[in-house]
Amino acid sequence: MKILITGSAKRIGAAIARYFAEKGHAVVVHCNTSVKEAEALVASFPNPPIHKILQADLTLPDAPSKLIKSLRKNPPDVLVNNASVYSRVPLKDATPTVMKDAFAINFMIPFELMRCFHNICKKGNIINILDHRIDHPDPASGPYAFAKKSLRDATLAAAIDWAPDFRVNAVAPAFVLPPDGVPLEKMDRLVQASPSKVRPTPLDIARAIDYILSTSCLNGQIIHLSSGLHLLSPEAVAQEKPKA
Numbered sequence: 069m070k071i072l073i074t075g076s077a078k079r080i081g082a083a084i085a086r087y088f089a090e091k092g093h094a095v096v097v098h099c100n101t102s103v104k105e106a107e108a109l110v111a112s113f114p115n116p117p118i119h120k121i122l123q124a125d126l127t128l129p130d131a132p133s134k135l136i137k138s139l140r141k142n143p144p145d146v147l148v149n150n151a152s153v154y155s156r157v158p159l160k161d162a163t164p165t166v167m168k169d170a171f172a173i174n175f176m177i178p179f180e181l182m183r184c185f186h187n188i189c190k191k192g193n194i195i196n197i198l199d200h201r202i203d204h205p206d207p208a209s210g211p212y213a214f215a216k217k218s219l220r221d222a223t224l225a226a227a228i229d230w231a232p233d234f235r236v237n238a239v240a241p242a243f244v245l246p247p248d249g250v251p252l253e254k255m256d257r258l259v260q261a262s263p264s265k266v267r268p269t270p271l272d273i274a275r276a277i278d279y280i281l282s283t284s285c286l287n288g289q290i291i292h293l294s295s296g297l298h299l300l301s302p303e304a305v306a307q308e309k310p311k312a
């Protein structure tokens with residue numbers, strides 16, 4: 069199997085890439101600014117020559133279609149839409165420019181990658197990485213959450229429209245790794261407010277993707293990796309005192 073993972077030089081994407089490389093699959097590591105990290109990652113994989121690194125700023129015109137077209141001779145079996153930019157912007161500051169930027173990387177680009185993968189590669193699996201915030205209004209991360217909700221809807225629509233040649237599924241994690249500059253302890257306090265209080269790991273995400281890929285009846289499925297946090301509203305999480 070050959071698997072393309074966007075934004076996979078570091079963090080969650082790198083863990084997914086390592087998991088599949090160590091299972092013997094060919095991995096296409098896409099990166100934008102983290103070229104050195106991508107090179108070090110691929111060099112550390114078993115059998116480095118079977119893997120590939122593709123660099124692209126996906127916000128540039130036609131970058132998503134160029135990325136998929138560059139693989140058309142030996143197309144991937146799986147596209148994982150992982151690249152993202154997380155932001156917290158109060159609704160009062162969500163200007164059209166802020167909305168456009170959040171929707172570009174978190175919805176328009178992954179959707180365009182899905183569309184090109186469908187039109188060019190003809191069959192395969194698509195996995196979109198969403199967020200637990202898709203289930204409730206979350207004013208604090210408005211534009212990011214709106215875009216992830218749109219990607220959730222695109223996942224479900226494509227699961228119907230592109231079957232049976234494609235299966236389209238998603239995973240929706242909560243609080244896996246803090247953004248740069250946010251201490252892990254702060255994230256862990258939020259995890260403690262979740263029903264089962266376990267912080268999902270990048271390996272959990274890789275394993276969930278493996279489960280989706282190996283279970284051919286799964287289509288239009290969203291697996292929540294959130295310790296039940298997606299069942300609570302953000303207000304309830306903020307108000308809940310962590311239980312001992």
Ligand SMILES: NC(=O)c1ccc[n+]([C@@H]2O[C@H](COP(=O)([O-])OP(=O)(O)OC[C@H]3O[C@@H](n4cnc5c(N)ncnc54)[C@H](OP(=O)(O)O)[C@@H]3O)[C@@H](O)[C@H]2O)c1
Binds near residue numbers: 125154173242245
């Ligand atoms: N972290 C969490 O706790 C968490 C929670 C819920 C959901 N998620 C979701 O899980 C996924 C991975 O999360 P993460 O925190 O590991 O992601 P991240 O570190 O914020 O971003 C992943 C990669 O996206 C790439 N990227 C950003 N802008 C790009 C652009 N214009 N063109 C191409 N690539 C671009 C970056 O690549 P370069 O470094 O090469 O520039 C970056 O390394 C995301 O979809 C996120 O929404 C994460």
